[in-house]
Amino acid sequence: xxxxxxxxxxxxxxxxxxxxxxxxxxxxxxxxxxxxxxxxxxxxxxxxxxxxxxxxxxxxxxxxxxxxxxxxxxxxxxxxxxxxxxxxxxxxxxxxxxxxxxxxxxxxxxxxxxxxxxxxxxxxxxxxxxxxxxxxxxxxxxxxxxxxxxxxxxxxxxxxxxxxxxxxxxxxxxxxxxxxxxxxxxxxxxxxxxxxxxxxxxxxxxxxxxxxxxxxxxxxxxxxxxxxxxxxxxxxxxxxxxxxxxxxxxxxxxxxxxxxxxxxxxxxxxxxxxxxxxxxxxxxxxxxxxxxxxxxxxxxxxxxxxxxxxxxxxxxxxxxxxxxxxxxxxxxxxxxxxxxxxxxxxxxxxxxx
Amino acid sequence: xxxxxxxxxxxxxxxxxxxxxxxxxxxxxxxxxxxxxxxxxxxxxxxxxxxxxxxxxxxxxxxxxxxxxxxxxxxxxxxxxxxxxxxxxxxxxxxxxxxxxxxxxxxxxxxxxxxxxxxxxxxxxxxxxxxxxxxxxxxxxxxxxxxxxxxxxxxxxxxxxxxxxxxxxxxxxxxxxxxxxxxxxxxxxxxxxxxxxxxxxxxxxxxxxxxxxxxxxxxxxxxxxxxxxxxxxxxxxxxxxxxxxxxxxxxxxxxxxxxxxxxxxxxxxxxxxxxxxxxxxxxxxxxxxxxxxxxxxxxxxxxxxxxxxxxxxxxxxxxxxxxxxxxxxxxxxxxxxxxxxxxxxxxxxxxxxxx
Numbered sequence: 202x203x204x205x206x207x208x209x210x211x212x213x214x215x216x217x218x219x220x221x222x223x224x225x226x227x228x229x230x231x232x233x234x235x236x237x238x239x240x241x242x243x244x245x246x247x248x249x250x251x252x253x254x255x256x257x258x259x260x261x262x263x264x265x266x267x268x269x270x271x272x273x274x275x276x277x278x279x280x281x282x283x284x285x286x287x288x289x290x291x292x293x294x295x296x297x298x299x300x301x302x303x304x305x306x307x308x309x310x311x312x313x314x315x316x317x318x319x320x321x322x323x324x325x326x327x328x329x330x331x332x333x334x335x336x337x338x339x340x341x342x343x344x345x346x347x348x349x350x351x352x353x354x355x356x357x358x359x360x361x362x363x364x365x366x367x368x369x370x371x372x373x374x375x376x377x378x379x380x381x382x383x384x385x386x387x388x389x390x391x392x393x394x395x396x397x398x399x400x401x402x403x404x405x406x407x408x409x410x411x412x413x414x415x416x417x418x419x420x421x422x423x424x425x426x427x428x429x430x431x432x433x434x435x436x437x438x439x440x441x442x443x444x445x446x447x448x449x450x451x452x453x454x455x456x457x458x459x460x461x462x463x464x465x466x467x468x469x470x471x472x473x474x475x476x477x478x479x480x481x482x483x484x485x486x487x488x489x490x491x492x493x494x495x496x497x498x499x500x501x502x503x504x505x506x507x508x509x510x511x512x513x514x515x516x517x518x519x520x521x522x523x524x525x526x527x528x529x530x531x532x533x534x535x536x537x538x539x540x541x542x543x544x545x546x547x548x549x550x551x552x553x554x
Numbered sequence: 555x556x557x558x559x560x561x562x563x564x565x566x567x568x569x570x571x572x573x574x575x576x577x578x579x580x581x582x583x584x585x586x587x588x589x590x591x592x593x594x595x596x597x598x599x600x601x602x603x604x605x606x607x608x609x610x611x612x613x614x615x616x617x618x619x620x621x622x623x624x625x626x627x628x629x630x631x632x633x634x635x636x637x638x639x640x641x642x643x644x645x646x647x648x649x650x651x652x653x654x655x656x657x658x659x660x661x662x663x664x665x666x667x668x669x670x671x672x673x674x675x676x677x678x679x680x681x682x683x684x685x686x687x688x689x690x691x692x693x694x695x696x697x698x699x700x701x702x703x704x705x706x707x708x709x710x711x712x713x714x715x716x717x718x719x720x721x722x723x724x725x726x727x728x729x730x731x732x733x734x735x736x737x738x739x740x741x742x743x744x745x746x747x748x749x750x751x752x753x754x755x756x757x758x759x760x761x762x763x764x765x766x767x768x769x770x771x772x773x774x775x776x777x778x779x780x781x782x783x784x785x786x787x788x789x790x791x792x793x794x795x796x797x798x799x800x801x802x803x804x805x806x807x808x809x810x811x812x813x814x815x816x817x818x819x820x821x822x823x824x825x826x827x828x829x830x831x832x833x834x835x836x837x838x839x840x841x842x843x844x845x846x847x848x849x850x851x852x853x854x855x856x857x858x859x860x861x862x863x864x865x866x867x868x869x870x871x872x873x874x875x876x877x878x879x880x881x882x883x884x885x886x887x888x889x890x891x892x893x894x895x896x897x898x899x900x901x902x903x904x905x906x907x908x909x
Binding site (some may be wrong): 211289291349352357361486501528530541542 | 676688697828877894
């Protein structure tokens with residue numbers, strides 16, 4: 202179920218037959234959404250008790266929002282690919298890294314625009330870099346799906362092994378092409394620094410990341426819920442064989458979703474590298490751990506759950522990163538354990554066949 | 555007699571038997587045959603990895619679940635023994651205590667991970683183990699005043715195993731030092747653990763695991779609690795990995811993230827299992843031996859090749875010894891596609907069709 206809050210009507214559910222009772226709407230499940238403000242308020246309470254100023258909490262919350270959006274952009278492709286194709290792509294991290302490296306390579310000749318102190322030029326340069334990253338990772342994704350994943354549809358064990366192998370090869374190829382040393386990924390001039398309101402500092406790049414993440418999330422919701430393509434994808438998640446029987450080429454749908462997922466990973470990788478301002482070949486494997494936690498929390502295959510999970514994980518990471526930095530990653534594991542105790546399939550389990 | 559020792563699971567191929575016999579003989583006589591430190595180190599590493607890979611094969615090859623936390627348990631063993639010896643001084647009781655703590659923690663962790671991931675969907679397991687293992691590695695580096703951080707800890711082993719200790723002087727072979735004794739400790743423990751693993755997979759319990767691998771739905775329909783069996787397999791594999799880590803720490807007299815916890819060791823283990831042959835214990839012996847040998851000697855070969863191809867830019871880059879993981883990755887993908895049964899599967903093929 203891509204959008205968890207909304208019921209998923211069968212095709213043609215909107216137009217009712219004469220006299221037929223309206224199809225009952227599935228009851229909305231908003232309980233998990235409450236976790237988000239719950240966690241924020243809880244963190245605020247602990248921080249006030251510890252004597253941390255309120256403005257720090259606001260800064261951390263905004264940072265969490267930005268980080269959550271970036272993780273969502275990366276994770277949404279992975280969770281959709283799993284939902285539709287039943288493929289768990291451990292090589293997803295490779296697309297993150299390749300996307301970031303492609304963006305870096307694009308930004309080098311555009312250095313003039315990046316260093317200019319003008320927001321439009323900066324955004325243009327970043328936009329171009331992101332476009333190149335998405336096109337590049339999308340194309341690699343297509344090849345990856347055709348060559349690596351196609352022969353192992355339906356075999357989970359082999360999928361995990363093969364995609365892990367693909368990840369290793371891709372990381373090594375990055376070393377060969379771009380070299381193994383750490384690369385700087387400077388932010389454009391106009392996006393450096395922070396906007397200060399009162400004593401609350403809002404970093405400009407984080408605001409941009411939040412905006413991009415929201416745009417992607419809304420675009421995804423619109424495509425999935427309001428277009429024919431989205432209808433087919435949602436139907437494919439629930440019952441792929443039926444979609445095929447109705448005469449749609451599900452393999453094409455697979456390829457399309459895989460390419461879109463890879464491109465999103467490339468975009469997310471670019472954002473992540475800009476956020477960190479440095480770039481190494483292992484950037485993918487660093488983020489992928491958080492991404493896995495996110496899609497497990499959200500429920501494998503659920504876009505809404507993925508969004509919620511990304512925000513939860515980012516909040517947890519930022520708050521504990523401030524309060525007790527040594528256990529930041531462990532706190533996310535505890536969050537996952539807690540949520541799996543409550544809902545063993547994740548927040549929004551996907552009904553499947 | 556031999557059948558009883560090998561749990562009635564014979565190699566079933568003449569070539570395989572010959573190769574296995576050669577490996578076991580070479581490992582058994584390694585300190586007497588090869589004088590150099592590097593050769594003995596390689597032999598000890600092979601012994602440790604045979605145990606590690608065999609325990610991993612119990613999960614991957616026999617139960618059909620992918621774990622990325624095997625290095626975590628391996629590291630737990632290493633840190634258990636290492637930190638105990640570092641903190642409480644060098645004695646055998648300390649080794650035992652450290653190992654016991656590590657095994658209990660390892661089994662408890664394996665049980666919890668299994669409970670949370672295998673209860674719902676086996677596919678969760680791969681992701682959750684990856685997350686937990688990376689969290690463990692980060693924590694081991696973070697709590698540096700306890701674990702030594704990135705540098706790890708060097709420690710003294712019990713006197714019997716120190717290089718300075720001499721047991722006897724023999725006429726032809728020379729001195730039997732603590733190093734030789736340490737090697738034989740590793741070797742004997744590895745043989746016993748391997749035979750135990752062989753015993754486990756050929757027991758009724760092991761048959762149920764294989765049934766779950768082939769068709770978990772049917773196994774459940776026959777009345778086996780698949781979750782329980784999978785968790786049990788996970789715990790056994792974890793305990794064996796902890797023991798392998800302990801042996802490794804005793805041999806190296808050092809424990810640190812790079813030798814035990816790093817993801818590249820996990821990749822090595824995966825490669826060894828797949829190259830040797832998933833679902834055959836003998837594959838662990840072959841895979842570990844070949845891989846460790848290749849790691850030690852192939853990298854030198856690649857360095858020479860890269861030097862020879864210095865004029866050609868891309869080729870020299872690709873042949874650089876640091877890029878050897880690239881070739882292993884390609885080999886790994888190809889072998890999963892084309893030789894899922896690995897070397898042992900290939901060797902067994904003709905006899906299997908004949909009988």
